[in-house]
Amino acid sequence: MSGTAPAAPRPAAAPTLAKPEMKRTREGFGHGLVELGERDPRVVVLVGDLTGSTNVNFFGERFPDRFIQVGIAEQNMMCVAAGLAAVGKIPFLATYGAFASCRSADQMRVTVAYTNLPVKIGGAHGGISVGPDGATHQAMEEIAIVRSIPNMRMIVPCDYWETRKATVAAAGDAHPYYIRFGREPVPVVTDADTPFTIGRANVLREGSDLAILACGVMVYEALVAAAELATRGIEARVLNLHTLKPLDHAAIERAARECGAIVTAEEHQVHGGLGGAVAEVVVSTHPVPMELVAVRDRFGRSGKQEELMAAFGIKSPDVIQAAERVLSRKRAR
Amino acid sequence: MPRLDFDKDQLRERALFVRRDIIALLARSQSGHSGGPLSSADFGTVLFFHEMNVDPSRLDDPARDLWHFSIGHVTPVIYALMGERGYFPLRDLLGFRQFQGHLQGHPSKHDTPGIEVSSGSLGQGLSVSCGMALGSRMDGNPRRVYCVMGDGEQQEGQIWEAAMFAAHYKLDHLCGVIDYNRKQIDGDVQDVMGIAPLADKWRAFGWHVVTCDGHDVASVLSAFEEARSTKGKPSVILAKTVMGKGVSYMEDDYRWHGVPPNAEQAEKALAELGTTLEAWTKRLESHTAPAVAPSANGANVANGPNGGRRP
Numbered sequence: 153m154s155g156t157a158p159a160a161p162r163p164a165a166a167p168t169l170a171k172p173e174m175k176r177t178r179e180g181f182g183h184g185l186v187e188l189g190e191r192d193p194r195v196v197v198l199v200g201d202l203t204g205s206t207n208v209n210f211f212g213e214r215f216p217d218r219f220i221q222v223g224i225a226e227q228n229m230m231c232v233a234a235g236l237a238a239v240g241k242i243p244f245l246a247t248y249g250a251f252a253s254c255r256s257a258d259q260m261r262v263t264v265a266y267t268n269l270p271v272k273i274g275g276a277h278g279g280i281s282v283g284p285d286g287a288t289h290q291a292m293e294e295i296a297i298v299r300s301i302p303n304m305r306m307i308v309p310c311d312y313w314e315t316r317k318a319t320v321a322a323a324g325d326a327h328p329y330y331i332r333f334g335r336e337p338v339p340v341v342t343d344a345d346t347p348f349t350i351g352r353a354n355v356l357r358e359g360s361d362l363a364i365l366a367c368g369v370m371v372y373e374a375l376v377a378a379a380e381l382a383t384r385g386i387e388a389r390v391l392n393l394h395t396l397k398p399l400d401h402a403a404i405e406r407a408a409r410e411c412g413a414i415v416t417a418e419e420h421q422v423h424g425g426l427g428g429a430v431a432e433v434v435v436s437t438h439p440v441p442m443e444l445v446a447v448r449d450r451f452g453r454s455g456k457q458e459e460l461m462a463a464f465g466i467k468s469p470d471v472i473q474a475a476e477r478v479l480s481r482k483r484a485r
Numbered sequence: 486m487p488r489l490d491f492d493k494d495q496l497r498e499r500a501l502f503v504r505r506d507i508i509a510l511l512a513r514s515q516s517g518h519s520g521g522p523l524s525s526a527d528f529g530t531v532l533f534f535h536e537m538n539v540d541p542s543r544l545d546d547p548a549r550d551l552w553h554f555s556i557g558h559v560t561p562v563i564y565a566l567m568g569e570r571g572y573f574p575l576r577d578l579l580g581f582r583q584f585q586g587h588l589q590g591h592p593s594k595h596d597t598p599g600i601e602v603s604s605g606s607l608g609q610g611l612s613v614s615c616g617m618a619l620g621s622r623m624d625g626n627p628r629r630v631y632c633v634m635g636d637g638e639q640q641e642g643q644i645w646e647a648a649m650f651a652a653h654y655k656l657d658h659l660c661g662v663i664d665y666n667r668k669q670i671d672g673d674v675q676d677v678m679g680i681a682p683l684a685d686k687w688r689a690f691g692w693h694v695v696t697c698d699g700h701d702v703a704s705v706l707s708a709f710e711e712a713r714s715t716k717g718k719p720s721v722i723l724a725k726t727v728m729g730k731g732v733s734y735m736e737d738d739y740r741w742h743g744v745p746p747n748a749e750q751a752e753k754a755l756a757e758l759g760t761t762l763e764a765w766t767k768r769l770e771s772h773t774a775p776a777v778a779p780s781a782n783g784a785n786v787a788n789g790p791n792g793g794r795r796p
Contacts, residue, residue, distance in 0.1 A: 196620075196623070223650075223653075225650070227612070228615075231612030231647070232613070232616035234612075235619070236616040236619065238551075238602050238613070238616070239551070239617050241620045259612075262604070262605060262609065263606075263612075267602045
């Protein structure tokens with residue numbers, strides 16, 4: 153949980169990788185909100201006609217007096233949340249990430265972030281893994297947008313448990329937050345006791361041949377890739393970089409210095425995403441070869457989660473190929 | 486002095502001071518908006534010196550009414566009202582839009598204590614005010630929330646999202662005020678993008694609509710009174726005004742929306758407003774501590790009979 157001392161790395165066990173438990177991150181958001189609702193009467197939840205889809209129904213059923221339906225009006229919702237925050241509430245709003253990050257970007261920038269109000273934005277259905285809804289609903293630009301706005305904080309949790317912890321932790325900080333999570337069940341790679349501190353990356357696997365820095369659902373893909381690389385005698389360090397802002401500069405610099413090669417992996421556009429954020433730190437501290445696994449500047453399309461991730465080049469084999477490329481560049485130095 | 490109870494003559498005098506402040510600060514900054522601030526000066530003065538319960542010496546007073554200018558660009562009138570009301574010394578007005586000052590071109594909470602939420606991108610303020618009103622009601626706080634909008638701003642779609650929201654949640658302690666000066670940057674509102682029939686639109690969205698002469702103190706006072714006594718639905722006051730009101734060469738001329746007067750023009754404006762640039766600048770410079778600025782006869786009205794409080 154937030155505020156606890158960093159614990160020793162907890163390598164994910166290999167059997168878990170082969171047949172992981174699958175759970176929805178949006179349920180983690182919903183359960184985190186209920187936990188908060190019980191703990192803090194200032195917590196209120198707003199939703200834009202997507203109660204079940206974002207799992208804020210958990211909170212709404214429990215705390216109907218603190219549950220605000222805004223209808224299909226994301227711009228209004230962002231600013232109503234700001235007004236609630238201005239009078240002492242801790243508002244969480246929920247809608248699809250495509251709308252939260254783009255439709256109400258100006259409201260997030262001017263009213264929420266410039267005033268630095270503790271509005272917590274739940275951006276559901278992030279990434280290509282949304283699946284059949286297609287390009288309009290597959291948010292893949294949130295990191296670029298949110299990270300560029302001063303005062304904003306951003307978390308891209310990797311699984312159910314981390315989404316739940318991120319939700320709870322965000323309420324305890326006075327900054328505005330954007331929490332990105334997904335629709336479909338995704339592999340569980342942490343548990344209820346895994347430490348979570350905003351701004352501190354978790355080392356999930358030790359290694360020094362290269363480092364794989366990932367966020368969101370790509371953390372699992374990174375672990376699968378690292379396990380496969382290990383069978384070839386390559387030991388990859390895997391970092392779960394759940395907080396995109398503020399970035400864990402120390403962990404990134406350490407990975408660059410100790411491993412000498414970095415692969416980043418994200419379910420996001422390559423422009424302005426995790427890879428770019430990591431590169432900003434690497435080039436100004438300890439420059440090493442990097443490879444970026446990300447969506448290559450294209451819109452999504454309808455399909456199943458698995459086939460889309462493969463088609464868009466963000467499955468574990470893509471991470472392995474990137475690792476091989478970066479290792480050959482490392483050796484050539 | 487949470488609530489000042491200025492009488493009509495005092496309100497008229499204070500509105501005149503606010504106009505002089507606007508011209509003097511624009512003459513100094515040589516950057517900023519003239520037209521809208523002058524059209525908002527009279528109803529703004531009634532809001533700050535009669536209607537609202539605010540205490541500039543206790544910015545976090547939980548009993549305070551909340552005010553928010555969705556039209557962030559009218560900072561000259563916002564700051565003039567704040568200075569006259571005692572949020573900060575009037576001297577600070579001379580630092581408007583300057584790097585060293587604390588008065589940004591558009592209202593900034595973290596630069597100017599007393600601003601509740603920063604604003605400047607049009608269309609967002611009514612939504613913010615809705616959140617303030619709903620959150621206050623959740624806490625059982627009986628305060629009122631005032632949101633000043635522009636008529637050109639009515640072209641923003643988000644205004645109507647917020648209008649729907651406020652009526653849906655029956656936010657009858659929320660009062661919108663529209664500075665209906667019929668001008669925007671590119672020209673007459675009706676030519677740029679018609680908003681009429683505006684009163685009908687607000688009524689159709691479930692609001693109680695009050696129309697008043699935004700320059701007539703008595704008319705504005707009764708409009709606020711009517712809004713306050715309306716229950717079960719939010720109220721909006723359509724304050725009919727003239728852009729640039731009080732300065733002959735600016736009145737009703739959209740070209741004065743976003744430009745300041747030069748020194749010569751400011752001198753002419755202040756002559757029409759009964760003073761000189763030198764005299765009024767001197768007054769601003771001499772006001773160095775935050776307090777309700779003195780009246781023309783030298784008396785601090787707030788310390789007069791009743792201590793300025795509403796009985």
